[in-house]
Amino acid sequence: MVFFAWVLPAAVLAPLRAGPERGWGVGVLCDMSQQLMREIENRYPNPMDLLRAKGAIASSTGFMVSLVSAADADDPVKIAKLRDAAHELGIELN
Numbered sequence: 001m002v003f004f005a006w007v008l009p010a011a012v013l014a015p016l017r018a019g020p021e022r023g024w025g026v027g028v029l030c031d032m033s034q035q036l037m038r039e040i041e042n043r044y045p046n047p048m049d050l051l052r053a054k055g056a057i058a059s060s061t062g063f064m065v066s067l068v069s070a071a072d073a074d075d076p077v078k079i080a081k082l083r084d085a086a087h088e089l090g091i092e093l094n
Helices: 010-018 028-043 047-061 076-088
Strands: none
Touching: 028 047, 028 076, 047 076
16 A cells, blocks of 8 residues: 655645634635625525526626635725625625
8 A cells, every 4th residue: 555645835734724713714705705695595596586686796896706715805895895786685794
């Protein structure tokens, strides 16, 4: 039996070891985007209505909310636009 030792740089391992209590985790923009996507998916079970809601949010914010990831920086302008778009749909984000 052969075992391979995978050597990863410390910069890659540090965030994995840190955990949420030490500053590791998603940013505000990513967290709000995920929250909004969950709310929309729960509110609009019909795929066409869901697509229309996502399109309305994308046109209001100027970006596709479903493509926001943890690697995206917290841009205050994007966060404000996201809150406004959610408010237009009657959704309050934390």
